Amino acid sequence: MEKFNLAWKQEVSRKLKLTLIPFLSHNNLSMIIFSLSILTSLCLQEELGNKLFNANNINQTFKMMFNIVINGESGTSRLYAIDLFIDMMKNSKIQQLLAVFTHLSASLKEVFVLLGSCSALTATKVFELFISFCSVRSIRKMLSYYLFDLSQYNDPTAPKNVTAFHLEAMTSWISSSLDSEIEASCRALELCIEILEELNENSWLKDQEKSVESLLTVLHKSLKASPPVSHPTAMKTFCQKQILVIKALCNICQESMFVEKMLSYLQVEDFHQLLEFHFNNTNFSMNHTRKDAKRQNWGDLSVSLVLCVLNFLSFINVPTVKSFFENVMQNSNIVQFLSKGFLSSDRNEVHAAINLLSIGSKLESFPHVALGDALAANNVVREQDHKTMNNSTFGWNSSIHNSYNILTSNHAGQKVPGKSASIAEQSIEDLIEKLQTGLEVKDVKLSEMIDVYEHKLQSMQMREQQLQDLLEAKTLAVVRADRVISQFRSRRAEAEAENCSIRNMLRTFEKRTEEYQEKLQNMTALETNYNNLLAEKQKLALMAEEHTVLKENYNEQSQKLENAEHMLNTLRQEHTSLTEMHEILRKHHETLKQQNEVSLEKQGKLSRQLKESESMVKSLQKTVSEIEEQLQKLSKERDDLDEAIEKVRRSLDKTEIEKKELQQKITSLEVVCQKHESVIKEKTEELQEVKDNLAKHEQIAAMIHNLSSSKIPPKVSF
Numbered sequence: 001m002e003k004f005n006l007a008w009k010q011e012v013s014r015k016l017k018l019t020l021i022p023f024l025s026h027n028n029l030s031m032i033i034f035s036l037s038i039l040t041s042l043c044l045q046e047e048l049g050n051k052l053f054n055a056n057n058i059n060q061t062f063k064m065m066f067n068i069v070i071n072g073e074s075g076t077s078r079l080y081a082i083d084l085f086i087d088m089m090k091n092s093k094i095q096q097l098l099a100v101f102t103h104l105s106a107s108l109k110e111v112f113v114l115l116g117s118c119s120a121l122t123a124t125k126v127f128e129l130f131i132s133f134c135s136v137r138s139i140r141k142m143l144s145y146y147l148f149d150l151s152q153y154n155d156p157t158a159p160k161n162v163t164a165f166h167l168e169a170m171t172s173w174i175s176s177s178l179d180s181e182i183e184a185s186c187r188a189l190e191l192c193i194e195i196l197e198e199l200n201e202n203s204w205l206k207d208q209e210k211s212v213e214s215l216l217t218v219l220h221k222s223l224k225a226s227p228p229v230s231h232p233t234a235m236k237t238f239c240q241k242q243i244l245v246i247k248a249l250c251n252i253c254q255e256s257m258f259v260e261k262m263l264s265y266l267q268v269e270d271f272h273q274l275l276e277f278h279f280n281n282t283n284f285s286m287n288h289t290r291k292d293a294k295r296q297n298w299g300d301l302s303v304s305l306v307l308c309v310l311n312f313l314s315f316i317n318v319p320t321v322k323s324f325f326e327n328v329m330q331n332s333n334i335v336q337f338l339s340k341g342f343l344s345s346d347r348n349e350v351h352a353a354i355n356l357l358s359i360g361s362k363l364e365s366f367p368h369v370a371l372g373d374a375l376a377a378n379n380v381v382r383e384q385d386h387k388t389m390n391n392s393t394f395g396w397n398s399s400i401h402n403s404y405n406i407l408t409s410n411h412a413g414q415k416v417p418g419k420s421a422s423i424a425e426q427s428i429e430d431l432i433e434k435l436q437t438g439l440e441v442k443d444v445k446l447s448e449m450i451d452v453y454e455h456k457l458q459s460m461q462m463r464e465q466q467l468q469d470l471l472e473a474k475t476l477a478v479v480r481a482d483r484v485i486s487q488f489r490s491r492r493a494e495a496e497a498e499n500c501s502i503r504n505m506l507r508t509f510e511k512r513t514e515e516y517q518e519k520l521q522n523m524t525a526l527e528t529n530y531n532n533l534l535a536e537k538q539k540l541a542l543m544a545e546e547h548t549v550l551k552e553n554y555n556e557q558s559q560k561l562e563n564a565e566h567m568l569n570t571l572r573q574e575h576t577s578l579t580e581m582h583e584i585l586r587k588h589h590e591t592l593k594q595q596n597e598v599s600l601e602k603q604g605k606l607s608r609q610l611k612e613s614e615s616m617v618k619s620l621q622k623t624v625s626e627i628e629e630q631l632q633k634l635s636k637e638r639d640d641l642d643e644a645i646e647k648v649r650r651s652l653d654k655t656e657i658e659k660k661e662l663q664q665k666i667t668s669l670e671v672v673c674q675k676h677e678s679v680i681k682e683k684t685e686e687l688q689e690v691k692d693n694l695a696k697h698e699q700i701a702a703m704i705h706n707l708s709s710s711k712i713p714p715k716v717s718f
Helices: 006-025 029-043 047-052 058-070 075-088 092-099 104-117 120-133 137-147 167-174 179-201 209-223 232-252 256-265 268-281 293-314 319-329 334-342 347-360 368-413 416-439 446-708
Strands: none
Touching: 006 029, 006 446, 029 058, 029 075, 058 075, 058 092, 058 104, 075 120, 092 137, 104 120, 104 137, 104 167, 120 137, 120 179, 137 179, 167 179, 167 209, 179 232, 209 232, 209 256, 209 268, 232 256, 232 293, 268 293, 268 319, 293 319, 293 334, 293 347, 319 347, 334 347, 334 368
């Protein structure tokens, strides 16, 4: 009915919406979230959805949903609320409204606190909620503030009063090794990858050494965990978790300073053991048989894990890691993984395989030929699988078509067994006729006839086998069709019962709505009376206020009048004093007028003097031009004098050199003269002594001469 009657469908959806809207104000949170989830799926993209989730109502809706997530009465209501949040986050308008939600920071803080004391299923859903929030850039940045210490960055968009960092709760879920908690561990790793990408985009990761060390310890523990080989489903989730661990390590090692720290936790031997395990245990997943789908899925995840590990190792520029990576790339075990990567439907795996091929092509012992053979073999197997799938789908469609015809004929006249028997008898009669025509062959050897009949018998046996297979397929289809019909009847009965219950509910709700409408009419009448009384009361209050205002205005005006009279008296006194001042100023004006005439005469004299000074300035300008010409001449003379001075300086330098030489000679001569002077002094002293002796001798001779001549000479003083 819903499929073919659009009007009935619209009417049912309208009544269902009207029925569900009152449940939004129910006391039970579970009822609220159930009705809200149904309403969202019904009318999110319609006009009613725009009214329900507009900017005015959405804040209340967000607050209610966060309240259910944080304080859910039961686990199912909380999970329904988270699922509804995730579905709503697919709408771009809801994303924009959530980004500007005022209580978002406090709500996220409470949800983070929930991670410390919740079950694994709740934690999984909470991490999925955070991952869906990461699709909004501003909310992803806010989540990074709750997981890492980013208070040193003065970001205006950061949440206020963030004191607790919930990285420990996330790392505890990541490090969980229980089978029941591995899904929560994977979702926690996905959230960790999103936050690490945000830190790398803003260049904040380099300042988070302690947090990165705690993350590395947890990731090392997860990567070293022993794989559950005997359980394929557990092995699948285990491989998924290890892929996420490698992606987290890739994000951490984008900062070069953390590469050495990562290698201090994870040795090359750890990667070797991981790759060796997958090389030895995923050979069965290289063929394309469909006998074991679970093992095949595990093999696909193993391939993506190996490619992810090798791609991660290719970016680490450490000698030991480089040598290990080159050895692995030259190993023949990698061929099947690369071939599976090239044939994968995942774009990231294909890119990783191409990157590894471009790196491996530079190595000498890279198995190019084996890789080509593996790709060709995989292509052949894929083509064969495609053909068999087409044949099987064709046979299945034909059997379904035949079974459908049988079903229609069964519903038409209930004569299916008779028809099938007549068809079988007709086919047997055809076979007998063919045998008889085959026996009428003449002029043929007996051995050849036997061979022909043997061949025909074999073909008939094959055809009989095929007919039996078809009959079995048809019987199975009939059984399945009967089951479908019975299921359809039971569901139809259930739907009719539900429709009856919904009709009863609609009737009761219509009765209630009629009662509520009567009550609303009474309420509206009372409200009108109440509003009239309120209006009269407001008018009286306004009149009383006007009366008080008029009284205050009268008092103010009387006070102003008294002040004005007082001001008038004072102004009269000031007027008389001002008239007296006017007379005095008039007399002063006359004196100033006379002084002005005198100053005008002086101004005329000054103008004449100014004209004379201008003429003098002109004459002075002429003299200045003449002086400038003289200066030019003098500058030329000065240049000539400079040249002459240069020549004189050169001659002076020569004379100074000669002077220095002469001074040296003079000093040497002075030394010689001093020596000669000392000698001369000695000689003069000796000469003086000789002269004194001579004088004495002359006196003695004179005395002797006097004595001989008998004259007494005067006394001689010796």
